[in-house]
Amino acid sequence: MIRTTALVGLVLLLSGCAAPTVAPAPVPPVSSPGPVAPAPATTRNDIPIRTTEPRAMEAPVPPVRVRVPGVEVDVEVIPVGVRADSFMELPDYVGTAGWYRYGSGPTSDEGTTVIAAHVDSLEWGLGPFARLRDLPFGAEVLVTTQDGVEHRYLVESVVNLRKEELPVGEIFARTGPERLVLITCGGRFDREALRYSDNVLVTAVPVQ
Amino acid sequence: MRYTLIAGTAAGIIAAGAMAIPASAISPSSADLYVLHAVPDTPVDVYVNGERTLDDFQPGDLAGPLDLPAGTYTVAITAADAADASSPVIGPIDLPLEANRSYTAVAHLGADGTPGANLFPNDVSNTAAGQGRLTVRHVAAAPAVDILAGGQAVVSGLANPDEAVLNLPASTVSAAVALAGTTEPVIGPADVAVTEGTNTIVYAWGSAEAGNLDLAVQTIEGLHSAPGGVNSGQAGLAADPDPAAAGWTAAAALVLVLAAGSVFALVRRQPVRSR
Structure with a gap:
């Protein structure tokens, strides 16, 4: 059997998804929760000390919209979590994308913002994310967060990966370089399981 | 006067960088140690292996993590104005720290109000995608308690110095502490964030008799797992x-x-x- 990789544009940036090569500016240490008390006057002032008051949950500012002008994608984004089977939850409607709310967001200092949408559905047909595989290297992706700020990214790679081989640990990384990964389905379709063989991943890196 | 305990650090402390390291993989040769001061009212100094490590450490404060080579550390806790560790109010006690584990040493009151110290290993195994971990520790001068979440007892009969560990879907829990078998809160209710991929450790501390029971919250992040995949068509x-x-x-x-x-x-x- 032939394994198809529907890569349009630059075909061979496979490594881009697993090991991004564009590094953003140096990143400060991960969020230090809560206020930090003044350092002790003497002894070891390199020991972090914090208060233990209960705090509200900290979370990135949610993205609410993603636009990819080159392929006329302009969809609403809502926060999503995981399903009972541990897969990422997705909005049913093909014209709405889901942002993995436990991971990084466009306002995070590091890690990957993951936004995914169904490529099609029995009810609504093909969705806008079906056009992502046509994206060329360098295409612009714009993500608007709830605070109204627009975050600009440039496509670094578009790849098909077999679902069984999806490097979820790297894709959903919460540390490391800031990047955006758009995910949908592709490859061959199993008509009995109603399931695609592959995920299509668009990896984009932030630009000012 | 009530004094307290605390644990500290020894030679070779590398504190700052440790926070960014996933807690589930600490180091094959060292342990992470946090120190919580949970004896009300009394600032203390903490000596580790005879060296003053935490100075004027305040009740309700958490120090760490300290990245310490595996081994046994002797900790003494003195009044904040002590000149040295010769007259501890708690200890000296020995803390055996195993490599690649996370601990919180807690200076706290026993159920009868006597100050002491305990070393709690922290569960830093990975959480399932979408879940957080809630650890509840009873370190208060109070009888056994029930932990209520949303008015329901989720932990029953927890006694000083025991703990209970729950893995829960990430959410904000309205938590309260009631004497065992009752539902009238003696602490809270307070909103506790059970954050995804984080061990949220809640301490009931203080003294029922003195009327200063309270909650202290410690979080250990970076325990998350990725979703199993994405089915999107x-x-x-x-x-x-x-x-x-x-x-x-x-x-x-x-x-x-x-x-x-x-x-x-x-x-x-x-x-x-x-x-």
């Missing part, structure tokens, strides 16, 4: 041609047409029924 309309199944596109389209047709049929029938 169901109709086959975006599929690549399959050489083994010519005509699949038409079949997929037919499925879609049929699905759309049945929706249409339902829609048309409904008004008839409603008459």
